[in-house]
Amino acid sequence: MSSGEAPEGEGKRELFEGTALPFMRVLYNIALRLTHEPQDAADLVQETFLRAYRTFANFQPGTNCKAWLFTILYSIFVNQYRRAKRQPRMASIEELEERFRHFAQAPGDTASDVTTVEGWGWRWSPEVERALRQLPEDFRSPLLLVDVEGLSYEEAASVLGCAVGTVGSRLFRGRKLLFAMLQEYARQDGYDTGSSMDR
Amino acid sequence: MTDTTNHLGTTLQAFLDGRLAAARRSEVEAHLGKCPQCRRQLEALRWVRDVALKRLPGEDVPPALAGRVAAALDAAQERSRPAASLTRRRRWAKWAGAGALLAAAVLALLLVLLPRTNLPDAVARDFTEYGGGRLALDVRSSDGAAVESLFARGGIGFPTRVFDLGMMQYRLTGGLLHRLRDRPSALFAYRGPAGRDLVCQMYEGWLGDLPRTDDVREHNGIIFQVYRTRGLTLVFWQEGAVVCVLASDAESEAVIQLAYAKAVKV
Numbered sequence: 288m289s290s291g292e293a294p295e296g297e298g299k300r301e302l303f304e305g306t307a308l309p310f311m312r313v314l315y316n317i318a319l320r321l322t323h324e325p326q327d328a329a330d331l332v333q334e335t336f337l338r339a340y341r342t343f344a345n346f347q348p349g350t351n352c353k354a355w356l357f358t359i360l361y362s363i364f365v366n367q368y369r370r371a372k373r374q375p376r377m378a379s380i381e382e383l384e385e386r387f388r389h390f391a392q393a394p395g396d397t398a399s400d401v402t403t404v405e406g407w408g409w410r411w412s413p414e415v416e417r418a419l420r421q422l423p424e425d426f427r428s429p430l431l432l433v434d435v436e437g438l439s440y441e442e443a444a445s446v447l448g449c450a451v452g453t454v455g456s457r458l459f460r461g462r463k464l465l466f467a468m469l470q471e472y473a474r475q476d477g478y479d480t481g482s483s484m485d486r
Numbered sequence: 487m488t489d490t491t492n493h494l495g496t497t498l499q500a501f502l503d504g505r506l507a508a509a510r511r512s513e514v515e516a517h518l519g520k521c522p523q524c525r526r527q528l529e530a531l532r533w534v535r536d537v538a539l540k541r542l543p544g545e546d547v548p549p550a551l552a553g554r555v556a557a558a559l560d561a562a563q564e565r566s567r568p569a570a571s572l573t574r575r576r577r578w579a580k581w582a583g584a585g586a587l588l589a590a591a592v593l594a595l596l597l598v599l600l601p602r603t604n605l606p607d608a609v610a611r612d613f614t615e616y617g618g619g620r621l622a623l624d625v626r627s628s629d630g631a632a633v634e635s636l637f638a639r640g641g642i643g644f645p646t647r648v649f650d651l652g653m654m655q656y657r658l659t660g661g662l663l664h665r666l667r668d669r670p671s672a673l674f675a676y677r678g679p680a681g682r683d684l685v686c687q688m689y690e691g692w693l694g695d696l697p698r699t700d701d702v703r704e705h706n707g708i709i710f711q712v713y714r715t716r717g718l719t720l721v722f723w724q725e726g727a728v729v730c731v732l733a734s735d736a737e738s739e740a741v742i743q744l745a746y747a748k749a750v751k752v
Contacts, residue, residue: 434539462534
């Protein structure tokens, strides 16, 4: 559509419905994890699709439509929702990072071939959802985009409006913080049972 | 001792995510071979990425949201039209709407008269027949290779992938050279937790051949079309020129997650 042949009217609507609307559930889930409120998430998704429709000529066919929609959603979120959101309660970042360092220095080792979804069984985890909600948004967004939604670092950087290196460093800290928060859950789940994970 | 002074720090993550050049990768592997602390960090990061964050529940879109979005798009579409042509367009839309209604009625009639076009119904019926013992497997085996061999020997003219679902507590029971409507289909079945059956079929075709569904999802760049009928969940996706479908009476989201776990982008 960047070729200047943007369809109008019914053609545009049809193309938009076929290209963008299948991502409604994905958008709703990421909106829910950003806003924590179903009503806010639904409003955010509606506004995202409306803005995407108005600027559909900017979307380049063949590129990642999901990433393009995330860019719009995140921009609306930052401007309209983030300022109003309350800070989640969590242990301090320094405390969690210290907990992660302590874990890494503990005796024992982990087998390197067991940490896959299949190797660890497969079930929903409200614990992970709860921990993710407590992560500061700066760390939560890269995790959602890269680890949950499968975007590349470069695509995530474009969505978040930051450097690729920033995505990498926030992802690194976010993963460490999440592990520190989930250490007890991981142990109950069978992770690293042979070694100390005391805090 | 800190992450960055003596150990790999963020390089560990670049290694984990495959973002290192080959030479640096070899150096990291050498370091990991002698540094248990970095190994533990690496495995913790991997656990978060590959296990914890793959266990997030997926929420369904509130039923009203699709309608709200459609209404917002209607309004935007209406606003973007030139005022002079609005009346003409509305008149046209009225006739087009009537025509669409008529076309929909004809299509519905055709669907009733020609049920052969409805693949989800056929897949659901196969599941029921299999569960009722009326659809016998050609080969009963928990060995995926044996079942794939059946398909190759039986003349299935496209590549098949018999999934290993052992880690998800689904055990392969066997395969059948089947026909889904008039198409050759590779059918294989599993027995899962609580005695639930799971039937997979692969056939040459396109997702576009399927009837419309409101439940279309995307995961890792793959589109999934979900149908629910007779207490069953059917999940279709495309792999090259082949359509794969999972059918089960297990919990709906669990069936969808099985499809997410096994679908491959081609």
